[in-house]
Amino acid sequence: MQTNLQTLITACKLSGDVILETVPPSPTPPYTTLEALYYPVIAALAASDNIPEMDIYARFGSAWNSTFMNGSTTLHPNDQGYWVLGAGPTRSYST
Numbered sequence: 001m002q003t004n005l006q007t008l009i010t011a012c013k014l015s016g017d018v019i020l021e022t023v024p025p026s027p028t029p030p031y032t033t034l035e036a037l038y039y040p041v042i043a044a045l046a047a048s049d050n051i052p053e054m055d056i057y058a059r060f061g062s063a064w065n066s067t068f069m070n071g072s073t074t075l076h077p078n079d080q081g082y083w084v085l086g087a088g089p090t091r092s093y094s095t
Contacts, residue, residue: 002044005041005042013049013051020052021042021055022042022054024077025057025060025061025065026064028074032064035057039057042055056085059084059087060081067080068080
């Protein structure tokens with residue numbers, strides 16, 4: 001997983017800027033288990049590649065949170081969720 005993500009980051013940096021972001025927490029398995037595998041990898045790559053990371057998972061409370069998510073689909077943020085997203089990257093790295 002980390003190698004594949006690094007390949008994508010390297011390719012994207014050739015043509016522009018890169019921001020990594022996590023996804024909003026899901027409410028059900030298997031996604032709740034699978035998503036957690038990506039978060040430390042994304043944080044490590046953001047730090048090692050000196051690029052910003054937007055940790056949506058942490059901003060939404062590290063668990064599915066109906067306060068921020070559209071109840072009818074459970075997959076997309078609601079208006080309040082988009083306000084949280086609009087705050088920008090949680091970590092910024094500069095060269």
